[in-house]
Amino acid sequence: MIPELGQFSLILALLLAALLGILPLAGAQRRVGAWMALARPLAAGQFVFIAFAFGCLTASFVANDFSVLNVATNSNSQLPLHYRIAATWGSHEGSMLLWLLMLGSWTAAVAARSRHLPDEMVARVLGVMGLVAFGFLLFVLLTSNPFERLFPPAADGRDLNPLLQDPGMVFHPPLLYMGYVGFSVAFAFAIAALIGGRLDATWARWSRPWTTLAWSFLSCGIMLGSGWAYYVLGWGGWWFWDPVENASFMPWLVGTALIHSLAVTEKRGTFKAWTVLLAICAFSLSLLGTFLVRSGVLTSVHAFATDPRRGVFILAFLALVIGGSLVLFALRAPKVGGGGRFDTISRETMLLANNVLLIAAAGSVLLGTLYPLFLDALDLGKISVGPPYFDTVFVPLMTPLVFLMGVGPLARWKRSPLPELWQQLRWALAVSVVTALVLPFIAGTWKPRVSFGLLLAFWIVASTVVNLLERGRGVRGGVLVQLTRQPRSYWGMIVAHLGIAVFIVGVTMVKGYEIERDVRMAVGDTITVNGFTLRFDGTTDVRGPNYRAMRGSFDVSRNGAPFTTLHPEKRLYNAGGQSMTDAAIRKMLTGDLYVSLGEPVEGDAWSVRVYHKPFVTWIWAGFLLMAIGGLLALSDRRYRVASRRDEAVLPGGATAGN
């Protein structure tokens, strides 16, 4: 019964999405107030029915209802409760439903938090989001029904892929999708502005918090995904340039560009057409990512079931949504008009350069991801593009970007004299160069690449310090008092930029100094890695809730003194018979000690991987700081004040349904 209710609820959501996609948009065009006023209740209703459907699927998983095909293929009666819940989005069908839940939530959130916006704008924004939801609801109902029954019911389920039975996997997809789908808000605002012909600073101010929020979620999602790969795949890598990873990274790059260009549009009224195009691109890349992952046009370590019908459907939808938006853009953008003028050396120029570099980076990731497909389609052969390509392309693009990150925030709008910038930044440059040259010696061996990476990181830190000092200079009360008066959005920028510095330190140190040892170890054997001595004390059999495991025991001492004991596991899952490596990691601020069991060799000996990964945690800490920076900027007073002031001006405005 519950699955049928879920499916019925999805059909109702489809009908509401259809209405939401038609009436408010038509109402805004013909100025019919009643039709426009339907937008909010329809958005709320659509959310309720999608959420109910999602709840039904979760309930089927929790109740082990193996008469539902999706539950039978992705769960098992021995699976612990939290993974049964996470299994709701462990399959293709379930993850599409999660996608819809996120879209429904964002739509409902816009409906609830848009009281200060003109009715026409709200109607158009929600209408566009309704159209997107309609397409995806249709996709789920026609090609990927999560509620399909299995007759006769299975005695037990086939179990969730062991790779997905991990705490990171519980949170990674929801956060990633929150980010992906969140760009639909910026997209809807851009389309609404193009239709209405109203593209100005206020439009940018409305879009900004939504974009920043989506971007922060996406940053967290990427961070969790990378961390998951690090300790679940068992070989200590944290980023593989896999098509599926790239699919989440491209919207992030374009989203980063969008955040910066929205700032220019809001503050200076320029870059309008460009900003609109970026908003369209960010969401388009989210859709493209969904297509790449779901259609199986590319091979990837993230193996998903593929079905050409699904691919054709998403591609058609993609063509319609993105193609339509780009046509609208080509038609309407000329009317948008230019903005204020600015000099060659000004904050505008630097932000434009930032945008160009970020787009070039996103473009090269796209090229690298799709290149095998291009060649294959042209019958030029089969190839695969790997990390060497991406590493070669990425560093030269990121270097000027990091340089600009130091200069841009200090530059003035419109015109910024070079001598003044030089005056402010020469010490930052000197300090970062000297530190970058000296520090690798202390770490052990001097390597040019490490020195270069550290230069980039220290440049960001030093120029940020200069920025903080400049902000607080020459005002009564001193630097500290002045700094406490800075708006949260300023602090958001500072924290996010420092996050990049922390990230660069992590990447540089890992790439420069990591030690990887693949060795054969019998009981009693020792190995020394970077001052840590590990002694293999053999394995014991342990039983988990739904697996049996060989648990290794490694006694670790540091420079002779006892330090810790590590227990990596080799698990064999009962239901599917799949084996999994569970690495044991000792985390430290300056680096991880990483041990994982390979295969049993002979007797009681095992092949063992022992890694030392210096500063690897900093990679994820950097991303976390960026996300925190985004949230800080979001909590800025002016967004709250703006909405409160508008509420006071328009008492009881169109708030039906809230």
Add this chain to the structure above:
Amino acid sequence: MAKKLLIPLVVFVALVGFLFAGLFRDPREVPSPLIGKPAPAFTLAQLHDPAKTLGPTDLKGQVWLLNVWASWCVSCRDEHPLLVELGRAKIVPIVGLNYKDEPAAGLKWLAQNGDPYSVSVVDRDGRVGIDWGVYGVPETFIVDKAGAIRYKQIGPITVEALQTKILPLVRELQKS
């Protein structure tokens, strides 16, 4: 309308064209340059009786499979039950190429997991593997009566590959 505003649209339309074409291709299907070419010659010692040798010329006139395997190869365990079944059905002779392996370990492995092969030959240093373009174990080749390679399966044989590709092709080649 300014022409440059159409650039994103044009780029996108081209992209959709490629994506559409990509939908109907299998990215995992890697062609082998040896398809249709005569099977590279070798004369290798047999695993069970090192005094005897075997080469493609000995098998001329019949359709046969060459399956590349090793005792250290994990995915070989996946396909092995299928091979054992196929060997028992005696539809087509299967020659095993014991690739970069210790003969003792190979013999022990066959004793444990079953021996589907009419004959296994020992390619200890992997030289024959290079001639045949082997870059991962397991791989399986179909050789026709004239001694030409007609098909190559990369990775373990699946039930689907066996039923839809390998067996139909073997039957067709046996008829001709």
